[in-house]
Amino acid sequence: MKGGRIVLWLDALLFGAFGALYWVIPEQMAVKVGIVVTGRPGIIDLQGLYGGLEVGLAAFLIYCTRSPERVRIGLVAGSFALAAIASSRIVAIMHFGFPDAGVTSLVALDLVGAILNIVFLSRISKP
Secondary structure, three states: HHHHHHHHHHHHHHHHHEEEEEEEHHHHHHHHHOOOOOOOOHHHHHHHHHHHHHHHHHHHHHHHHHHHHHHHHHHHHHHHHHHHHHHHHHHHHHHHHOOOHHHHHHHHHHHHHHHHHHHHHHHHOOO
């Protein structure tokens, strides 16, 4: 259970950090992955989706660490979120080819995170 909580805290730290950066410096974060923002609507969308969604997920994962009964659902959420992000990026890479090292590093981070969530989820006894 302790390992699962640590994984959730790591997930929350990374989701929260990326989300906060998209709140504070959305245009600079977008440029790092090749996204061109052409106006205020784009900035608002970046802050809402990349900022708000990630900070919200981080908050939920922290909530899940507060109770042994919620660790399992937090690991399920982390597994699905990170696996979906990694899968989407991999499909795009298969279509468009390998991008720069930054995006490739994000894919690796997503995959490692998904695997850690799945491994620790498998160690928790089923309810």
